[in-house]
Amino acid sequence: MTAQPAASPAPHPFTLRLALGLVGVLIAALTSGLNDRITDLALADVRAAIGFSYDQASWITSAYQAAEVAAMIISPWLAVTFSLRRFTLTVASGFAVVGALQPFAPTPDLFITLRVIQGIFGGALPPMLMTVALRFLPPTIKLYGLAAYALTATFGPNIAASLAAFWTDAVGWRFVFWQVVPLILLANVLISWGLPQDPTRFERFKQIDLLGMLTGCGGIALLILALTQGERLDWLNSPLIAAMLLASLALLIVFFINEWFHPLPLFKLQMLERKNLAHGLLVLAGVLLVSLSGSALPSAYFGQVEGFRTVQFAPLALAIGLPQLIIAPLMATLLNLRWIDCRWMLICGVGLLCLSCLMGMQLTSEWSRQNFWLIQLLQAFGQPMLILPVLMSATSVVQPPEGPYASAMFNTVRGFSSVAASALVENFLTHREKFHSHTLVDNLGNRPWSITAENSTSASSLQPLLPDGSASSVENLSHFATLLKHQATILSISDAYLLIIGFALLLVLLTLWLPERVWPPQTLLQQVAKATR
Structure with missing residues (x-):
């Protein structure tokens, strides 16, 4: 049996009512992303409040992210089947209800189970934003809709630090979970009033891709669990990590084979045969890694070297996030100009981020927040200059009936790449910090007479060099060890900036080689109008 061609929904006039419905979907998608990021940032406070051990708390984030990305695979299919409006309202409501119940979970197992359920609901929301943008937005404002989608990657994650600090320091840890409720209520009002109601299509269950759902969701969830828990459990030395990696590999191979023939x-x-879509997915994964240079690396410096709490370095993230409300529409306006090639805007964005990373490589222990403002300004302009051209180029080869397929692939790649990029950078920083620590210790061990307050090592390594075991000597050694760790951390962060520059240059090579030039959507509309005269 072969599938019937997907019928393109009848064009719906773009009115203020529909626009407010799209705003509701945007609020729901942003809330989903904020919930994930805020919970991650506030995890130490949440863990202390509910009495979880470090190992137990690590599964809170891992389980949520695994469920979230797994849901991105199937949510567009379910939205077409149950209708876009009904499905979005259902998952948004479930997301808010679980958030309201989360702080009352009496046991660790129930707490993590609720996070998994909320992850499923939350992961289903971002694909709805891309789906409605591709379906409802007329060509003249399509790029502004894609700019709104880009806010989930540039605006949301960068305001999360300030919100996390506000809830934990000024209000209470429970509001880390409860903050989703009023936002989702507002989103639901706008969605229920603004989005049109499509008919259900239950006949699609006759051709349900059940094998794909089981293998795809299971495979990606196991892979994310392995990536997020691998460093803590020592990777392949852990039977659990090895089993999850092997199982995920087998399941994903079956999934991709099944998807090709189903x-x-x-x-x-088959849509990946279109160069622009393949390029978009590849570059999107790289963009999520490169963008960590504006968030993960500064926070690593201030958290590990300066000992700052989240509230103290949150303004740096805001310096990227808040300007997106102006910069993202500005970039969409520029891309609407026929003479601007989105590929060259992407390359210019890479240039800005590479420049910011080169500046970050000069990091020293003397740096303060003032040294990062110019770096963050370059990030604020560079990030949307990468993401918007990718969205414009990739969606230009997607027809309206193919929107759910594109949404599923884009959001799954985005969700997985975000987790994988964070795991890569964190593990890279950990291993480079150990490498630099050992190097500094070796250098000090070879020249014990040159030990000063500027180059230190651990108390155990320097114990033979002590004239006595006095309290002051031990205190000095503790100070030396702290300075050594700080120096090793600074060197590892500098290495991470260099690593990100390498990935950014790969994005340039891909852009020069793979995609074809695309024109602004309204330009194509004008060409069609002229041809029909």
Whole structure:
């Protein structure tokens, strides 16, 4: 049996009512992303409040992210089947209800179970934003809709630090979870009033891709669990990590083979034959890694070297996040100009981020927040200059009936790449910090007479060099060890900036080689109008 061609929904006039419905979907998608990021940032406070051990608390984030990305695979299919409006309202409501109940979970197992359920609901929301943007927005404002989608990657994550600090320091840890409730209520009002109601399409269950759902969701969830827990459990030395990696590999191989031949798949892999879409997915993964240079690396410096709490370095993230409300529409306006090639805007964005990373490589222990403002300003302009051209180029080759397929692939790649990029950078920083620590210790061990307050090592390594075991000597050694760790951390962060520059240059090579030039959507509309005269 072969699938019937997906019928393109009848064009819906773009009115203020529909626009407010799209705003509701945007609020719901942003809330989903904020919930993930805020909980991660506030995890230490939450763990202390509910009495979780460090190991137990690590599964709170891992389980949520695994469920979140798994839901991104299937949510567009379910939205078409149950209708976009009904499905979005259902998952948004479930997301808020679980958030309201979360702080009352009496046991660690129930707490993590609720996070998994909320992750499923939360992961289903971002694909709805891309789906409605591709379906409802007319060509003249399509890029502004994509700019709104880009806010989930540039605005949301960068305001999360300030919100996390506000809830934990000024209000209470429970509001880390409860803050989703009023936002989702507002989103639901706008969605229920603004989005049109499509008919359900339950006949699609006759061709349900059940094997794809099981293998795809299971495989990606196991892979994310392995990536987020691998460093803590020592990777392949842990039977659990090894088993999860092998199982995920087997399940994903079956998933991709099944998707290629299934008549009604979750991923329409044949679409990857279009160069611009393949380029978009590859570059999107790289962009999420490169953008960590504006968030993860400064926070690593201030958290580990300066000992700052989240509230103290949150303004640096705001310096990237808040300007997006102006910069993202500005970039969309520029891309609407026929003479601007989105590929060259992407390359210019890479240049700005590389420049910011080169400046970050000069990091020393003398730096303060003032030294990062110019770096963050370059990030604020560079990040949307990467993401918007990718969205414009990739969606230009997607037809309206193919929107759910594109949404599933884009959001799954985005969700997985975000987790994988964070794991890569964190593990890279950990291993480079150990490498630099050992190097500094070796250098000090070879020249014990040159030990000063500027180059230190651990108390155990320097114990043979002590004239006695006095309290003051031990205190000095503790100070030396702290300075050594700080120096090793600074060197590892500098190495991470260099690593990100390398990935950014790969994005330039991909952009020069793979995609074809695309024109602004309204330009194509004008060409069609002229041809029909």
